[in-house]
Amino acid sequence: MIFSAARLRRFACAATAAFALSAMLSASSRAEQPAIERMEISARPISQFQIGLDQKMFGPLEFVGGLELTSSSRNFGALSAFRFLEPGSDFVGVADTGFWFFGRIARDPALRPTGVENFRMVQMVDASGIAFEKKWLADAEGLAVKDGIATVGFERMHRVAQYQIDPDNMKPPLCELDFLVPRNELRQNRGFETVAYSAGKGGLVVVSEKSLDVAGNIFAAIIEGPQKGVFTVKRDGEFDITDGAFLPDGDLLLLERSFSMASGVKMRLRRIASDSIARGKVADGPVLLEANMGYQIDNMEGLDVWQRSDGALMVSLISDDNHSILQRNLYLEFILHDD
Template sequence: MAQAGRACVPERSARMLGGVCALSVLVALASCTPAIIPPGEMLPITVEGDVITELGGNPTLSPGLTFVGGVELSSSEPLFGAFSSIRFRDAQSFLGVFDTGYWIEGRLQRNAEGRISGLEAVRLAPLLDASGGESASKFLVDAESLALDGDRAFVGFEQRHRVVTYAPLADLGKALPSAPLAFPFDLDILHSNGGFESLVIAPKGSPIEGALVAITEKSFDENGNIYAAILGGPRAGQFRVRPRDDFEITDAAYLPDGDLLLLERRFSIATGVGMRLRRIEAASILPDAVVDGEILFEANYRSQIDNMEGLDVLPEPDGSVRLIVVSDDNHSILQRTLMLEFRLAPQD
């Protein structure tokens, strides 16, 4: 977790960027001093936005999916960044987590054409431990996933793998965690940096309605499939997701028809970043299943993408869906915090 007097670059940046690049980032940012947020309080911050009108490159989009627009976000507050997951409370207001151990809440700003132009009313708060204090260890607060359920939130952590419930969300700065949830497999088998990147609650009409679905990023079983679990309900158990083309799962969100949309990311020094959206049929997500699905979108570094880690959906009155995707900049001067928006037309 970034704290006053420490460099504002998480360990994860060094792992992703490699030796030379990571060293330059550490030197450039070692003197920055984040604000200190007392436990129980929230920090208002100003976030600037540079509008993105063209996705660029040559992305693959399935019929019915279009790019609407986006914004590159920045702030003078060094705590801002490292977005891991985002969930919308309504059409404007959102809640998210940073993998440096912070909550973020705010509202979308839209221009006259209805496209995202920035953020307002943004506030940050530390993810507290059970005693109401802020952890000094990044290892304990590497928050990667988020699901909302009324006035409580499920948060998934990696490195020290666990999913806990935070409440009350009405007083976010004072929200405290529960004991970790039980899983149908031993969490010690999960990859240290490939834990629960996706948490989502199955909607009404789903075969697993009301259950919490947890999907890991890159933790593989003996057959090379990705560990996932259904928590709660009459069909609780474990299932697997079939990986494809070295992409890693970074978030998920349910569509109004009950299908599950996966956000996937690929990164290497040789090929740069990649982003993909994959659609999993609702009926296929059952205990002991191995699921796969069609690719709706794929783009590489030539497009306006980055390390895309957060996804949520906003249903529209006409039956279409807005897809909001955010990136984790790893607090690196070589990466950006992006918020991109797509529109998925209703199926015939």
């Protein structure tokens, strides 16, 4: 009997899930399910993207608005990646401290973001259903969502794992996926920060932050479907890749970041041509936006692309404050114009 790759992956997930359930039951006497922490989030509106200027257009991107987010909870922050479950509204995300987070973006009548509602966080658990004790075991950095399944990319202990999404009862991973890139090529803290679904490529695509091949390009892979295989993304300047999402036309929008003591933090959005994303190729594309400390940015780590109710193609970004008093948790929103 011949099985498709998708069916084999489902079998592998089912076997892993059965093992996880057995391990969780055996560990039930040792640990309780981590408690969900509900948090009040304060949101200060950001009306200018470039500080001191009312300019709205930045190349093909139109700034809609943003929020600076704070909370009294010591667990709030370190937000690494997020995806909307409902366009522009309910979302799920991962923090690199080993937490899931959930919430909803509130909006005014003009559809600008005004706050975050119903926000909660809960610790990730291992195959035994026990919360990770060490951060390096749960350094969640990338996230994709499809059909109720969250696919998470982890650094340090490199892996790509899948979970059933249930905000009230997040369980152990269903399975881990083969990410194709040789493990020895992945740098310890430069793993898969981009995990994204591509209908055109037949499934999941992963891109590392800064794991470089001998030519200095960034390792990536299509890990599902008939086109699966390893490719690289051309590294341009001092920027590393922190997230990405596919656009409706099949291009990949990448969020990039750089930092130096001399110039501080920078962010960039780059559009990678769909036809350059293929096994053995070096993917590349133009820069759409670059911003420095003269703009309302921070350590920008998360990105999602979605369609607003009026048809506008939206790009949303979040930052990771690393639980530092010198950094901020930001939410920024743009319209991407194609004309």
